[in-house]
Amino acid sequence: MAKDMDFFQAVYEVVRLIPPGKVTTYGAIAQALGSKGAARMVGWAMNASHSLSDVPAHRVVNRKGLLTGKMHFEDEGAMKRKLMAEGIPVVDDQIQQFESFFWDPKELG
DNA sequence: CACTTGACTTATT
DNA sequence: TAATAAGCCAAGT
Numbered sequence: 001m002a003k004d005m006d007f008f009q010a011v012y013e014v015v016r017l018i019p020p021g022k023v024t025t026y027g028a029i030a031q032a033l034g035s036k037g038a039a040r041m042v043g044w045a046m047n048a049s050h051s052l053s054d055v056p057a058h059r060v061v062n063r064k065g066l067l068t069g070k071m072h073f074e075d076e077g078a079m080k081r082k083l084m085a086e087g088i089p090v091v092d093d094q095i096q097q098f099e100s101f102f103w104d105p106k107e108l109g
Numbered sequence: 110c111a112c113t114t115g116a117c118t119t120a121t122t
Numbered sequence: 123t124a125a126t127a128a129g130c131c132a133a134g135t
Contacts, residue, residue, distance in 0.1 A: 007131070026117050030130080036118080037130035043116035044132060062117065069116030 011045040018059045022103035032105035058082040065098030
């Protein structure tokens, strides 16, 4: 889909598809886009996602379920707060039972 | 125009 | 087991 889209646009599209109460990783998104090693670009794209409103960047964490990008949010607690609001347990900036809340973009098909 | 940095991940030493 | 190298692609300096 949207192969003509920019990498960023593709990332945004996938991130928007993340269901509430679920999270995914940079690598999973990158891999879903066909670029496994482009996980850094996913993060870079997220940095630009501030211009958008339908991009729940707080649902995107690193492979350990750690809120690495929390510092890029409005406030450090913003990311944790948003995740907690969706029913995702976050302790010490780390998602608990991360694998249970993990959502694979490719899962939709 | 070339080099460095960046919200990452996997593999190798 | 821990530390280092490499890979990804784009933007900033």
